[in-house]
Amino acid sequence: MLFAVTGCSDQISSKTLKTQLKRKNTPMIIDxxxxxxxxxxxxxxAIHIPFWAVILRRQQIVTSEESPAVIYCExxxxxxxxxxxxxxxxxxxxxxxxxxxxxxxxxGLPLER
Known part of the structure; x- marks a missing residue:
């Protein structure tokens, strides 16, 4: 049922995200x-918000039509x-x-530790 609610059409490619990382106004990236x-x-x-805590920490998540938040996992x-x-x-x-x-x-895209 969850897949029916969310769909998977709102995606961003790695290449596009890498390009956006170079801009001054980067999207909020959530790991x-x-x-x-x-x-x-x-x-x-990227900021770390475990998947089970997104509701608890929702106030930290900033998103707008001009700059959607980007979420990823493994x-x-x-x-x-x-x-x-x-x-x-x-x-x-x-x-x-x-x-x-x-x-x-x-x-081979950049990683932070």
Missing amino acids: VRSLGEYQNGHIPG SGSRAVLAKGLLSLIGKKPVQLLDGHMLTWRRN
């Missing part, structure tokens, strides 16, 4: 993986869940990183 996964390497500028399942929860409480727009960390890492 919803575990703390250990986050500490082992995350997208530069392979997609936690990010889709987090996006669905945020949509249910009206936090929109939110984009999913296409391919998530698996693709980001596979493409």
Whole structure:
């Protein structure tokens, strides 16, 4: 049922996100993986909010039509869940990183530790 609510059409490619990281007004990037996964390497500028805590920490999530928040996890399942929860409480727009960390890492894109 959650997939029917959220859909998967609101995605951003790794290439597009990398380009946006170079701009002054970058989107809010949210890593919803575990703390250990986050500490082992995350997208530069990403904040850590575990998928199970997105509702509790919703006030920290800033999104607008001009700058949707970007959510990712390792392979997609936690990010889709987090996006669905945020949509249910009206936090929109939110984009999913296409391919998530698996693709980001596979493409050799920068990581922060």
